[in-house]
Amino acid sequence: xxLINTMELWKTFEMGxxxxxxxxxxxxxxxxxxxxxxxxxxxxxxSTLMNLIGxxxxxTDGEYYLNSKLVSTMTDDELAHIRNKEIGFVFQVFxxxxxxxxxxxxxxxxxYSGKSRSQRETxxxxxxxxxxxxxxxxxxxxxxxxxxxxRVAIARALVNEPSLILADEPTGxxxxxxxxxIMDLLARLHxxxxxxxxxxxxxxxxxxxxxxxxxxxxxxxxxxxxxxxDQVTSEPSQ
Amino acid sequence: MILWEIxxxxxxxxxxxxxxxxxxxxxxxxxxSSVITIISALEGLSQSIRDxxxxxxxxxxxxxxxxxxxxxxxxxxxxxxxxxxxxxxxxILDGCKDCEKTAVESTTRGEIKYRNKKLRRARxxxxxxxxxxxxxxxxxxxxxHTIDEDHTRSRVALIGSTIQEELFSGIxxxxxxxxxxxxxxxxxxxxxxxxxxxxxxxxxxxxxPHSAFVKDFVSRRFGMAIYVKAKSVExxxxxxxxxxxxxxxxxHVPYNxxxxxxxxxxxxxxxxxxxxxxxxxxxxxxxxSIALVVGGIxxxxxxxxxxxERTREIGIRKSxxxxxxxxxxxxxxxxxxxxxxxxxIGIAIGVILGDVLINLIKMDMTPSIFAIAVGLAISxxxxxxxxxxxxxxxxxxxxxxxxxxx
Numbered sequence: 001x002x003l004i005n006t007m008e009l010w011k012t013f014e015m016g017x018x019x020x021x022x023x024x025x026x027x028x029x030x031x032x033x034x035x036x037x038x039x040x041x042x043x044x045x046x047s048t049l050m051n052l053i054g055x056x057x058x059x060t061d062g063e064y065y066l067n068s069k070l071v072s073t074m075t076d077d078e079l080a081h082i083r084n085k086e087i088g089f090v091f092q093v094f095x096x097x098x099x100x101x102x103x104x105x106x107x108x109x110x111x112y113s114g115k116s117r118s119q120r121e122t123x124x125x126x127x128x129x130x131x132x133x134x135x136x137x138x139x140x141x142x143x144x145x146x147x148x149x150x151r152v153a154i155a156r157a158l159v160n161e162p163s164l165i166l167a168d169e170p171t172g173x174x175x176x177x178x179x180x181x182i183m184d185l186l187a188r189l190h191x192x193x194x195x196x197x198x199x200x201x202x203x204x205x206x207x208x209x210x211x212x213x214x215x216x217x218x219x220x221x222x223x224x225x226x227x228x229x230d231q232v233t234s235e236p237s238q
Numbered sequence: 239m240i241l242w243e244i245x246x247x248x249x250x251x252x253x254x255x256x257x258x259x260x261x262x263x264x265x266x267x268x269x270x271s272s273v274i275t276i277i278s279a280l281e282g283l284s285q286s287i288r289d290x291x292x293x294x295x296x297x298x299x300x301x302x303x304x305x306x307x308x309x310x311x312x313x314x315x316x317x318x319x320x321x322x323x324x325x326x327x328x329x330i331l332d333g334c335k336d337c338e339k340t341a342v343e344s345t346t347r348g349e350i351k352y353r354n355k356k357l358r359r360a361r362x363x364x365x366x367x368x369x370x371x372x373x374x375x376x377x378x379x380x381x382x383h384t385i386d387e388d389h390t391r392s393r394v395a396l397i398g399s400t401i402q403e404e405l406f407s408g409i410x411x412x413x414x415x416x417x418x419x420x421x422x423x424x425x426x427x428x429x430x431x432x433x434x435x436x437x438x439x440x441x442x443x444x445x446x447p448h449s450a451f452v453k454d455f456v457s458r459r460f461g462m463a464i465y466v467k468a469k470s471v472e473x474x475x476x477x478x479x480x481x482x483x484x485x486x487x488x489x490h491v492p493y494n495x496x497x498x499x500x501x502x503x504x505x506x507x508x509x510x511x512x513x514x515x516x517x518x519x520x521x522x523x524x525x526x527s528i529a530l531v532v533g534g535i536x537x538x539x540x541x542x543x544x545x546x547e548r549t550r551e552i553g554i555r556k557s558x559x560x561x562x563x564x565x566x567x568x569x570x571x572x573x574x575x576x577x578x579x580x581x582x583i584g585i586a587i588g589v590i591l592g593d594v595l596i597n598l599i600k601m602d603m604t605p606s607i608f609a610i611a612v613g614l615a616i617s618x619x620x621x622x623x624x625x626x627x628x629x630x631x632x633x634x635x636x637x638x639x640x641x642x643x644x
Contacts, residue, residue, distance in 0.1 A: 051638050054557075056556075056557060056637045056638045056641070057636070057637070057638045076561075076562055077561045077562060077563070080556060080559050080560060080561045080562075081559065081561070083556075083557060083558065083559045083637075084558060084559020085559070089557050089558070091641070095550070095553070095554045095557070095641065096554075097551060097554060099250070099254060108554075108555070108558050109558040109559055111240065111243045111244075112240070112555075112558060112559040112560050112561070112564060113559060114240050156558065160559075
């Protein structure tokens with residue numbers, strides 16, 4: 001079943017008098033349950049594409065269907081609703097609320113979907129268990145390591161059972177060992193049925209995916225399906 | 239549900255920077271407390287004047303030399319009038335068929351001595367014995383002078399509670415001899431405590447028979463008022479007209495000239511007091527609203543800073559599904575909490591200050607519900623008015639831009 005369908009997505013920014021075309025007609029399709037990487041050098045438009053797929057922004061032109069719903073013409077509040085229900089973000093800089101505990105950070109999407117306190121706690125605890133952080137629930141981000149922070153962010157992305165987990169350079173601020181742990185966690189979440197899109201410039205990170213889109217100058221340059229044997233799925237050696 | 243959660247977020251955000259929150263409150267605190275102080279003090283003031291006027295019944299009017307001048311010019315003109323004579327009281331009683339009783343009150347100031355203690359500038363009132371039938375005078379102990387004592391110019395005195403406290407601590411004053419400007423008087427009664435209006439202590443008073451006052455003190459500068467009680471409230475206007483005719487005849491006022499005396503009723507006094515306090519109120523509240531506007535601007539400024547500082551937080555909230563309304567409410571709650579907090583503190587300070595002020599001018603006062611309601615309303619209004627713009631700015635942020643804010 002198709003989860004994401006974009007047709008000729010354009011995104012144009014006005015920089016003073018100059019028009020910058022960050023995306024120039026991107027057409028991609030991603031199925032439910034896929035693990036996809038979007039790769040490209042900086043300035044290639046991959047972050048812009050991620051913002052559009054993540055419903056953080058709307059395209060200048062073109063159509064975007066998420067779960068067969070046309071989202072490219074939605075209002076701000078409709079997009080907020082989609083982000084809340086359908087999308088879980090994992091950012092390079094974690095983007096946790098610094099003063100809130102891990103549990104409260106994970107609960108945040110549930111607050112905005114109007115879940116009751118007890119529901120929120122149950123769901124957030126379950127999500128933290130999924131990322132092996134059940135024992136760090138009452139810690140604030142400053143009391144956690146980089147890897148732990150990213151796992152809290154992943155738990156937050158998971159908690160509302162979204163259709164899609166969208167990770168933007170999820171290992172960009174982590175050392176190689178911790179990066180491997182995070183990528184392994186994403187792989188594990190994929191195996192348990194989640195759709196995952198990772199945006200990265202790192203070949204190694206991309207190699208965890210089943211399919212890679214290469215983007216350059218706002219266009220999809222090529223698409224590569226990774227055979228099962230090349231795909232990194234093994235647990236990291238301890 | 240969501241509203242309550244968002245409210246808790248706002249409380250949490252304010253707790254993080256307590257000192258800043260408190261400093262932000264100051265403007266509103268000053269504004270609200272000054273409004274409350276003014277309202278409480280003015281209410282106390284007009285209440286105490288009202289109480290005093292209530293002693294004068296609704297069917298009573300006062301004749302004096304000055305009347306109620308409405309301008310400086312009128313006042314100076316009135317000062318040139320010939321003094322009243324206390325014989326007018328009997329003349330009015332004779333010539334005014336709707337008048338029931340008259341009394342004369344002459345006042346001056348004098349020194350009261352008991353043994354080695356003395357009190358200066360006490361109010362000295364010479365009053366006819368009928369006074370007590372017209373003006374509601376409550377006696378704590380002893381009695382008022384009789385008509386016989388008035389006729390025989392007896393040197394007897396009813397003293398106010400301040401005189402009792404200052405000169406007779408621990409001693410029963412009844413029957414004791416005091417000296418009023420070195421003339422011996424015997425204390426026959428003590429008046430009930432009345433409190434004060436403005437800075438005038440109404441209990442620092444000695445009331446003596448009018449005849450004795452005329453004999454002993456009339457050479458001094460004094461003021462005189464004739465109290466006239468009409469037969470009923472309905473007959474008051476008629477009684478006033480009749481009294482005017484009598485007085486004009488006695489003072490030989492030509493028919494084409496204005497009265498050269500004044501007639502005052504409790505209603506007329508109250509109307510003027512209400513007018514005056516209304517102007518004072520508007521004036522002072524106008525001045526203190528400047529403090530409120532400044533307070534509001536401080537809140538707005540701090541909220542703008544806060545919105546900018548927390549741009550990334552706003553981005554995070556939006557990325558996990560916060561709608562514009564959710565973000566708007568979060569920041570609006572914060573400015574409301576700030577201004578309401580300031581309002582509540584301001585009300586407390588205002589009530590206390592009002593009380594202190596009232597005590598300074600020695601009046602009774604109860605904290606005014608009206609003042610508190612006004613305080614809450616204006617602080618809420620300030621918070622909403624000055625908080626809406628920063629909150630809207632936060633709500634309308636683009637998630638992508640907010641997330642990439644450094």
